[in-house]
Amino acid sequence: MPHLNAAYTLARYLTKDVSEAEDATQEAILRAVRYIHTLRNDGDARAWLLAIVRRECYGGRRQRIDTVAFDDVPELQLVDKGTSPDTAANRSILQHRVREAVSALPDGLRETLILRELQLCSYDEIATITEVPLGTVMSRLSRARARLAESLANLVTFEEGYG
Amino acid sequence: MTGPTPRPLGEVMREALPTYEAPESLRAWARAQAASEEQWQPRARARPSLSRFAYAAGLIAALASGWAGERIYRSRTESSDAQKFLITALVDTHVRSLMADHLTDVPSSDHHTVKPWFAGKVPFAPAVPELQTQGFPLIGGRAEFVAGHTAAALVYARGLHKINLFIWPSSAGDSGAPKAAYDGYSLVHWTDRGLTYWAVTDAAASELDAFERAFRESSQ
Numbered sequence A: 001m002p003h004l005n006a007a008y009t010l011a012r013y014l015t016k017d018v019s020e021a022e023d024a025t026q027e028a029i030l031r032a033v034r035y036i037h038t039l040r041n042d043g044d045a046r047a048w049l050l051a052i053v054r055r056e057c058y059g060g061r062r063q064r065i066d067t068v069a070f071d072d073v074p075e076l077q078l079v080d081k082g083t084s085p086d087t088a089a090n091r092s093i094l095q096h097r098v099r100e101a102v103s104a105l106p107d108g109l110r111e112t113l114i115l116r117e118l119q120l121c122s123y124d125e126i127a128t129i130t131e132v133p134l135g136t137v138m139s140r141l142s143r144a145r146a147r148l149a150e151s152l153a154n155l156v157t158f159e160e161g162y163g
Numbered sequence B: 001m002t003g004p005t006p007r008p009l010g011e012v013m014r015e016a017l018p019t020y021e022a023p024e025s026l027r028a029w030a031r032a033q034a035a036s037e038e039q040w041q042p043r044a045r046a047r048p049s050l051s052r053f054a055y056a057a058g059l060i061a062a063l064a065s066g067w068a069g070e071r072i073y074r075s076r077t078e079s080s081d082a083q084k085f086l087i088t089a090l091v092d093t094h095v096r097s098l099m100a101d102h103l104t105d106v107p108s109s110d111h112h113t114v115k116p117w118f119a120g121k122v123p124f125a126p127a128v129p130e131l132q133t134q135g136f137p138l139i140g141g142r143a144e145f146v147a148g149h150t151a152a153a154l155v156y157a158r159g160l161h162k163i164n165l166f167i168w169p170s171s172a173g174d175s176g177a178p179k180a181a182y183d184g185y186s187l188v189h190w191t192d193r194g195l196t197y198w199a200v201t202d203a204a205a206s207e208l209d210a211f212e213r214a215f216r217e218s219s220q
Helices: A002-015 A018-034 A042-057 A088-104 A107-118 A123-130 A134-151 B009-016 B024-039 B043-065 B081-098 B111-117 B205-218
Strands: A075-080 A156-161 B138-146 B149-158 B161-169 B179-182 B185-192 B195-201
Touching: A002 A018, A002 A042, A002 A107, A002 B024, A018 A042, A018 B024, A042 A123, A088 A107, A088 A134, A088 B009, A107 A123, A107 A134, A107 B009, A123 A134, B024 B081, B081 B138, B081 B149, B081 B161, B081 B179, B081 B185, B081 B195, B111 B138, B138 B161, B149 B205, B161 B205, B179 B205, B185 B205, B195 B205
Parallel strands: none
Antiparallel strands: A075 A156, B138 B149, B149 B161, B161 B195, B179 B185, B185 B195
């Protein structure tokens, strides 16, 4: 169950479309069933399945491998700028803006951010799933966070922290 | 005045961004895939890597349903080939009905709508009780052709699960095991006043017992 939901959730964020997400997940399961014997290590099952899902989502479209230099990736802290930051209304505005900002990210940045922050994958797992070197994972994560900071600038303050 | 506490981006994201549950149709389909894959594995060839294969089958079952238990096909040893064929056909039809928007031809929770709909579609008049109060809301009905039978299918819900109840006129060979389980699906079978009933669901087998009781009491 967790794998199927994780697979479907990733597909939803990568395709940004309900029926495309279902199709991609379905194709991924067909492949997973057929190629299960290629799975080397049982502990990698989730990352392995997510990698298949990702390939199906992009439908064989070749991903540009970007080779931006390795950065250290600071965690970002958000401080709500609203006068009464804990009101439900402010929260829901913030949540809406986060969704929009994530949705507007380019594929490479969005998938990296989703795998890291939502699926809680390790950097190594993300490198495997998205088929890029570890350094690229780090720089994509850094750029994705910078973009979010920019999009949400009037709502929150970002502070660098290492939390 | 102390300012608001800074919150990590990840925390804000996890709060703002939904995780999605795979739709039931997809889940059922994945389960069926896992099952058919397992069915077609030749035993002899699977033997050298049996543990690997068992793991793979388990993984896929877990992917599909979170149900990583052993594959059950109790009726395989207890019943005739005809019954095995029937059970497989019933489960296939159930799974197919959950895929691709073909659960009902007549979607309605009103038995005054569902019952007359069957006139002219099946050569008998099935009882269509409303079982909402017993916890099995009526979802609708459709016509089916299952293992050579022109059948009425009534669809009821149990929580998020669906129950397909297939009904057709009984014939001599319709007796047999009243219960079966196949690939995690449960089946219950009874005959009543010349009609054969088969209920199929992915809900727990005990739910089907309750369903059978509720249905038989309400259709008296």
